[in-house]
Amino acid sequence: MRLAIDHRTLYRFSAPQRRLVQMLRMTPQNHHDQTVASWRIDVDCDATMRDAHDGFGNATTMLYVAGPIDAIEISVTGEVVTSHSSGELHGTNEVFPAALFLRATAATRADPAIARFAEDTAGGRATTEALHRIAQSLHDRFAPDTSRPKPGLAAGDAFAYDTGTARDLAQIFLVAARHLGAPARYVSGYRLSDDAGLSTPHGWAEAFVAGVGWLGFDPSVGRSPDDNYVRVAVALDSTGAAAVAGARLGEADEVIEVDIGVSESQ
Amino acid sequence: MGKRNAFDEIMGFSGAAPPRPALAALGEWLADTPEHELRRRQEAAETTFRQLGITFAVYGESEASERIIPFDIVPRVFLKSEWDRLSEGLVQRVEAINAFLDDIYGARRILDEGVLPADLVLGNDQFRPEIAGIRPPHGIAAHICGIDLVRTGPDEFFVLEDNARTPSGVSYMLENREAMLRLCPELFRELRVAAVDSYPDLLLETMKSVAPHGAGPTPRCVVLTPGHYNSAYYEHSFLADSMGVELVEGADLIVDDDVVWMRTIEGLVKVDVIYRRIDDDYLDPLVFRIDSALGVPGLIAAYAAGNVAIINAPGNGIADDKAIYSYMPEIVKFYNGAEAKLPNVETFRCREPSALTYVLENLPELVVKLVDGSGGYGMLVGPTASKAEIETFRAALIAEPQRYIAQPTLALSTVPTMADQGLAPRHVDFRPFVLSGSDGVRVVPGGLTRVALKEGSLVVNSSQGGGTKDSFVLMDDGASGSAQSQSADGQTQTMGSMSQNQGGAA
Amino acid sequence: MMLLSRTASSLYWLGRYIERADFIVRIVEATVRLDVLSSRPAGEVAWSSALTVTETDADFAESGAAMTQTQVVKFLTLDTSHPGSVLHCLSRARDNARAVRTALSRDAWTAINRAWMIFENHAGVGGTSATLNMVEAVKNETRGFEGAVHRMLRNQATWFVRLGQAIERADNTARLLDVKYHILLPEGEKVGGVVDRDQWTTILQTVSAVTAYRWLYSDGLRAANVIDLLVTRKEMPRSLAASVEEVVDILGDLARHTGAHGEADRMARMREARTTRTRSSEVIASGLHQYLRSFIDENAQLHGAIGRQFRFG
Missing domain, CATH: 3.10.620.30 (C8orf32 fold)
Known part of the structure; x- marks a missing residue:
């Protein structure tokens, strides 16, 4: 099957943040029954991204954003062929x-x-x-x-x-x-x-x-x-495999909106 | 075990005058200096420590109960030949610890070859899967080790515990020596004592030597502290001050694009080497405890990218874990190829049924420890324990044997110590500090001697009434082995004619 | 060595809190004199204005306590339920000092520690003489701190402490004048008319200017003179002009050391140029209150610019 993924995460902060550092575990890897055909992570502001792996071998992306920032949307889109x-x-x-x-x-x-x-x-x-x-x-x-x-x-x-x-x-x-x-x-x-x-x-x-x-x-x-x-x-648990581990500088509440679309693509 | 006298490091096995021939001069000093004078100097030293704020917090007591660790004026002394042999053992052990850490977070050859039971590592909380696969700059993970030793004879040293995380106490080594130089200058004329005051320079050299390759010729080093409420804050600020580097808190550092920066009034300054005095759990909320406010988000990413050296490396707890400790002789042999020069104290792993049976049968003679305990808590000292205490531990051992190890009670060495009734032998242990840089392993000639101030007590922890002493490493053996060693006079003369150049006094 | 932004920030705040603690005890002292020791007790009005000057009137009203000497003194010195008490300021000063202890001399640290310890054993405030003793003790320690800072190596650490003190002092003096301005310039009365001598003396006492006033002005207590002294006289250490100049000087020292000028330097120099041109007669003519309000606002903006320039964050 060919699956199209569209995963948007929107963070809104009640006050501007000076800095945002996140570790994203949002990139699937290939194995026998899973082939990543295309994959990309985008953010809607100036940011630096660095790809690496965590201790469990998961693909990670470090995301660094210099503020002031009061909202950020991370969008992940891609296609994966599964069997x-x-x-x-x-x-x-x-x-x-x-x-x-x-x-x-x-x-x-x-x-x-x-x-x-x-x-x-x-x-x-x-x-x-x-x-x-x-x-x-x-x-x-x-x-x-x-x-x-x-x-x-x-x-x-x-x-x-x-x-x-x-x-x-x-x-x-x-x-x-x-x-x-x-x-x-x-x-x-x-x-x-x-x-x-x-x-x-x-x-x-x-x-x-x-x-x-x-x-x-x-x-x-x-x-x-x-x-x-x-x-x-x-x-070992859901925290360790979480899509986003994040920290930010600045005191504020945050609102997170997550929107995930998974569909079969032709 | 035979009831032979404990070895007194100054007086020898007899425990009374005359002192060991090589230490006749020290013996004379002890005999000649009036007791009230020794007490006066001891009090002067303690007053200084209190003013400097070299205090520690006692668990379970209020913040007000910050105390100084009692200081004893009589030094413990190592002869050069004793120290050289001991150093060889320490170097070998610390090399093995570094090789082990490199392997266990990398290829895990030692598990594949069955030297260690795999579950002991994989199931151990001190093994941190989060940082597996990260190789520290220059392949060194345990830059600063404190190896806790006990002694039973002139050349009989046993490792009690390895400390490869953030061993503390080095400020005592330095402050105790400062006090001794000031209060007992005559001793340094009689004895050629190796200086310890180069420790901060050696530490800084070690830090610079393991800087990441991209750091340039003058890597920037910092000391990372949890802050001024931490009980070891004095040591943190002392080390930063004496190395001439910044003392930073987590909030002073930021990570951007996998590089660590320090926030100064002139802008961001790149940081290459971090001597952290924060536990792994609090280093980076993205990887370890997410509720940590002390750490630096992204620090582990910068470390994994090879852009910063963390001293000591995260994950080192697996090397000094008490459960792993009993396998250290095998670990040394596996990586070094030779037998360990420094033996462990014989250890019964209660997780093994035959060992458990032996331990349960011999509880009154054994010391039983929790594998995951520290600071002298969760410990049974069989020979001094009550029947009830022994039975409590018996029940605990049967319920959860895997949590305990047991060791025979050793005839720990003593050093004359100022007690209420005058000088009396008290048991001591020893923590030398071993530095590993890209240019090799160095043992600083000195260390932290802890002394159990209660008569007969074997527990030296500061939280349980222990004190400290200065630790002299002699630059010669006096006249040991020659005809002169027979004569105290002859030796004194030899000493007197030696160079009195004392780095520490400068 | 590069000074960490956090260290700079702690030193700066240490300066501000010490200065504020000192100011509050001065207000307390002057008000005690006005109410209790003067021939015509000023009563509630005096205490109420002490609360206004320290911006604690709302918190005090909320506490429900009576407007009496004992209650207000206690509120302004020992009460830590609000941020405007001496003890609160000294605790914050001490916290900041502890965090940067290696940057301070032992004398400077001990002075702060001792000032804080004055309150350790105080459950209540006692009578008038006990209050005045306490005030004297705190003033001694803050003076000791001042001296210790001046004896310290002239480096970035001392500059940040003094910068905090100068900014805080400017704010305090402006606030004091602003709250008392209806005394200085009573509505409907001519400047220089009959005034309440005791109230005037209070103002001068709070800023330690009673003697200075006599030296500089020979024509008795006059509103125009008091305003002139506290706004434009650089030789009077707690005047606005002196504080403004000190801020410029300290920022200049820092700029020479770091080799960089910034937003705060520019703002401080502009303010100094303007203050130097200021004539007290014009201030009085165009409205003292407006002048002081905009001075206080500008001072707050400068505080913000300092934080940005040195990245206090």
């Missing part, structure tokens, strides 16, 4: 042994309730089937929440609600998989959805099954990612 391999990943840039992804982070701390849920659902072993059951049952258990995720909400706290954002469900999945001994990581990216109203960045999970490799799971839909997905960045 489908039943959720198995091939040809990804793996910079760490899978075991690294057994670590907990502040947002994915071990949690007794999630541990119990993981054991009950999986029957104790982290097989491919068991992990699918976890993703499926997370999907069944939580009503979808398409609002913006609450900043810093940890998986253990999110598990107590009966609705969940894609991010929350993915992070709960990470805690469950790691509890069962499967390395697991957060993926940020895009998804072509039938639901036209969906315009938030998407997030799902990948887990490592010994003897099989890395597999994708999207607990927010209860299935494996397929050729409707564009994989952008991975990390």
Whole structure:
């Protein structure tokens, strides 16, 4: 499939900022089922951009803007050709042994309730089937929440609600998989959805099954990612894979508007 | 273990007069200087420290309880031959630490070859995946190491702990020496003591030597402090002052186009080398803790682009982690090819079942430490612990063995120290400072001696009632090994005829 | 060595806060004399105007306290719930000094620290003599600080402290005159008419100009003279003209050192040229209040320009 992405992020500040520094993880990389045909990042003001990679091997762009600045729009547009391999990943840039992804982070701390849920659902072993059951049952258990995720909400706290954002469900999945001994990581990216109203960045999970490799799971839909997905960045949790990590000089409130369009292009 | 006397570094194994032959002159000074005079000088030194504001904050007490660390007037002394052997061991260890850091954030050969259990690194919070793949300028990550040592005999040193993050205490090394030169000048006539006051110059040289290649002939170096509320602020300002470089806070630096700049009244000035006294977590909110207000957004990007050297490099915590410590002999051998010249204290890793069994059976004889604890907290000293304390630790060990290591209690060396009842032996440890630049590894001839002021105590941490002493490194062995060493008089004469040129006194 | 913008900013603010603390204690002292020690107690009017001069009248009204000596003195000295108290200014001065301790001499630091410690043990303000003692103690320490700064190496660090003091002093004197101008130029009365001698003395006391006045003017207390002294006389250290000149001098020292002139230099020199041409009679004729308001505004603009020129950020 050929997917066209149009991702606009608009920041508006209540007072002009002297300086803005952001690290963008907004550029997908090629792997077996994903070929980036074209890709560009633009901003609507004078800025310097530097491409690099972060520790996880994700493509990054450092964005530097000298103020005064009271608004900035970052627009990302591009086309990605995808294919489908039943959720198995091939040809990804793996910079760490899978075991690294057994670590907990502040947002994915071990949690007794999630541990119990993981054991009950999986029957104790982290097989491919068991992990699918976890993703499926997370999907069944939580009503979808398409609002913006609450900043810093940890998986253990999110598990107590009966609705969940894609991010929350993915992070709960990470805690469950790691509890069962499967390395697991957060993926940020895009998804072509039938639901036209969906315009938030998407997030799902990948887990490592010994003897099989890395597999994708999207607990927010209860299935494996397929050729409707564009994989952008991975990390130990959603913060690590976030599209934008930013800092600015100047005191003010900010308003962020995100508009994402994913469509099939001809 | 046998109950042999602890080795006293001045008096020898007997612990009483006569002193070790090579230190007869010091022994005489101790015997001849009246106690009230020693006390007077000690108080004078402490008054100076208080005025200078060399204080530290005690955890759990209010801001008002800033205290000075008690200073002891009797120095501890290393003979030249002892120091030379020790230095070789230190250089070898620090080279291995740098090789390890280069490898662990790069190819990870040491894991592939199974020298270290992979989970010990990959699952360790001190291993920072965020900076993996970044090679520091000149491949050096641990520019300033403080290696904590204990001693049990003239040439028996053991590493207790490595400090490869932001080891502190060097201001004590320098201020203690200043005080000794002022208060006990006669000692420096009797003994040829290697000067330590070149430390700031060596540090600055080291910093300049690791500047990025594009920095030009006069790289700009700065010291980065969390600010004047930090308990080590005195040391930060002291080092910046004595090196003649700017003391900056995070807000003084900005990153633009992957280059670090300092905000001065004359505009932005490019910065090439940063000696940071801020923890990794707070260095760059884009990469580490996003709520950090102390750091510099974009600093890691500038570092990854090779445009700035960070001293010490981020991620170094993996090299001085207590869980990794027990593998240091293997790590040294892996990178150096030879056995470690400086041994570790024997360490039982409680994560290993057989070690745990041994530890549980021998708790009253062992020191048990939390792998992730520091400052003497979370520690059991078996021989002095109550039954209840031992049982508390037993339960904790059984519940979470992987969090603990255990070590035998060593007969730590002592040095005569001014106690309430007069001079008495007190246990000491030692932190020498090792500098690694692009031109090699240097050990500054001196260091921080910490002393447990309570009789029999083995805990030297300042937060638990420890003090400090000056640490003399002699530029000769006196008459050691020759016929003269038999005669204290002969030695005194030899000393007396030596050059008295003392760099530190200038 | 290049001076960090933050260091320069802290030194500058240190100067401003020390100067402001000094000014507030002077106001308190002069008002105590006016209300309590004069033959005709001025009462509420005096205290109310002390609050107006220090721009704390709104905060005081909000606190709900009564307009009495004890309450106002306490509010202006010990109360840290608003930014206009002596203690607040000294705390800020001390914070700034701590942050740049290596740039200050030990004497300068100790003076600030001691001034701050005067208040450490004060829960209340006590009676009139206790208040005057406290005022005297603070004035001693600020004088000590002044002396210590003058004894410091003449470098960028001292220039920024003195620059802050000069800008603050200009603002304070202008504000003092502005609040008291109805005393100086009572509406409907001829200049030089009958005036309230005590109120006049208050003004002169606040700026330590009682003696200077007698030396310079032989024709008794006259509004035109007081205005002349405080607006145009360069030899009078707290006059507007003296502060204006000092700002120019200090900026000149800095420019020679850095080799760069900027917005603040230009603004300060223009202001000086204008002030030198100013005649107090013209000021009185064209309206003292308008003159002072525009002076205060211009001073604030100069403050902003200094921050921009030296990148205080």
